Amino acid sequence: MIDLKYLQNNFEEAxxxxxxxxxxxxxxxxxxxxxxxxxxxxxxxxxxxxxxxSMSKLFGQYKREGKDIAELKAKVDANKEAMVPLxxxxxxxxxxxxxxxxxIPNFPDDNVPVGEDxxxxxxxxxxxxxxxxxFEPLEHWALAEKNGWIDFERGVKLAKSRFSVLRGDAARxxxxxxxxxxxTNREKGFEELCVPFMNNAAMLQGTGQLPKFxxxxxxxxDEDLYLIPTAEVPLTNMYHDEILSAEQLPVLMTGYTPCFxxxxxxxxxxxxxxIRQHQFDKVEMVAxxxxxxxxxxxxxxxxxxxxxxxxxxxxxxxxxxCTGDLGFxxxxxxxxxxxxxxxxxYREISSISNTRDFxxxxxxxxxxxxxxxxxxxxxxxxxxxxxxxxxAIMENYQNEDGSIEIPEVLKKYM
RNA sequence: AGACAGGUGGCCGAGUGGUCGAAGGCGCACGACUGGAACUCGUGUAGGUGUAACAGCCUCGAGGGUUCGAAUCCCUUCCUGUCUGCCA
Numbered sequence: 001m002i003d004l005k006y007l008q009n010n011f012e013e014a015x016x017x018x019x020x021x022x023x024x025x026x027x028x029x030x031x032x033x034x035x036x037x038x039x040x041x042x043x044x045x046x047x048x049x050x051x052x053x054s055m056s057k058l059f060g061q062y063k064r065e066g067k068d069i070a071e072l073k074a075k076v077d078a079n080k081e082a083m084v085p086l087x088x089x090x091x092x093x094x095x096x097x098x099x100x101x102x103x104i105p106n107f108p109d110d111n112v113p114v115g116e117d118x119x120x121x122x123x124x125x126x127x128x129x130x131x132x133x134x135f136e137p138l139e140h141w142a143l144a145e146k147n148g149w150i151d152f153e154r155g156v157k158l159a160k161s162r163f164s165v166l167r168g169d170a171a172r173x174x175x176x177x178x179x180x181x182x183x184t185n186r187e188k189g190f191e192e193l194c195v196p197f198m199n200n201a202a203m204l205q206g207t208g209q210l211p212k213f214x215x216x217x218x219x220x221x222d223e224d225l226y227l228i229p230t231a232e233v234p235l236t237n238m239y240h241d242e243i244l245s246a247e248q249l250p251v252l253m254t255g256y257t258p259c260f261x262x263x264x265x266x267x268x269x270x271x272x273x274x275i276r277q278h279q280f281d282k283v284e285m286v287a288x289x290x291x292x293x294x295x296x297x298x299x300x301x302x303x304x305x306x307x308x309x310x311x312x313x314x315x316x317x318x319x320x321x322c323t324g325d326l327g328f329x330x331x332x333x334x335x336x337x338x339x340x341x342x343x344x345x346y347r348e349i350s351s352i353s354n355t356r357d358f359x360x361x362x363x364x365x366x367x368x369x370x371x372x373x374x375x376x377x378x379x380x381x382x383x384x385x386x387x388x389x390x391x392a393i394m395e396n397y398q399n400e401d402g403s404i405e406i407p408e409v410l411k412k413y414m
Numbered sequence: 415a416g417a418c419a420g421g422u423g424g425c426c427g428a429g430u431g432g433u434c435g436a437a438g439g440c441g442c443a444c445g446a447c448u449g450g451a452a453c454u455c456g457u458g459u460a461g462g463u464g465u466a467a468c469a470g471c472c473u474c475g476a477g478g479g480u481u482c483g484a485a486u487c488c489c490u491u492c493c494u495g496u497c498u499g500c501c502a
Contacts (some may be wrong), residue, residue: 046471056483060432076482
């Protein structure tokens, strides 16, 4: 959630920032006035409560002194009645405020390039030259078919469309990649965690998936549980409503989880192959950072993900997302896009974001800064999306006969 | 899943309707004592909101109710422990 006090005190500046993320100024005006309304309503209610409390305390005194309480009681009763509309007003203001506030995206950082959509993202650098083929490279689904690696039909039979089954060496390669990613992250100082694959609504609100994006999530029937769309949710919320000591920072965590997404709104996109599935494996990095250190950690996370691709010999490029392409919670995001020779284009394989204090405010993650509690910064990034890495290996390491080489660094895992 | 017992501050633990945001202890911080330390003694030590700073308001697992007044009484719910059942 954005800082409503900041919005109140720097309204012009704040609305310029949020317009870049597609929030119209009417909504912000409304939010601002609701915030003022809530403060006024609370002030009125609280002073009535203060009066009520102090009168109630007199009862004890009167009784001990044997005084008559009839008059006092009449006064208290009257005050109590007067409080009812104040209470209702404050409650309504609060509900109305949060309904809007929770749906407002994070401010983009000032130096994020301004743009409408992914067309205006900025390529920062390319790493490794794409290999040149002396034959026409195939797309991953064709290779999968040749090698019997992916059983799309049976995935659909078992579940529904956008599910698939990995078989034989593909299944082993998937597992090898997970182990390689986790080991690499661990060596960089990330603690390895194995977390629940279902989280409750409060956690999903903490990281920003709820309430706005419920239609993207798989919900468990009759339970306050959702299948996680990314390990960012459980890892970040590890410290939900906790206060860390300054010495604990940064908290660096990594974990493998499957991720579950309904992919609502991506009808017709990437329906062929394994690029966009309802369930996919991912190894995630999450950092809980001191606000002054989060930029540094962000760079480290980008570098780590890029290094993993380099170690696998996968050509990729580093792309800074423009304001229009930034996710809901992100202040800044860098995507890594891997080269897919079969598709003849770069495709997203990792997304690393700094959410600053946006998730921390929602999830109440703070640290002791001397005597004061301050919100931490939270960061997350894939290192890496496993299925897409598998695809990238298939397409980049294919031979003319359709066979696929295994990258050197993975051999010890297979 | 069923039966019973519980959920109080960083931790342990007292508190069954008012003077309780909460005794006592441990821990921690600061000070005194010491050459230095331990011991001992003294002082302080929850979070949120709010304020220029106070004040005020909210929080004793969570939500609701009774009452002028709730940590304390009632209802719902979640969690933990023990036993039974079931299971990897």
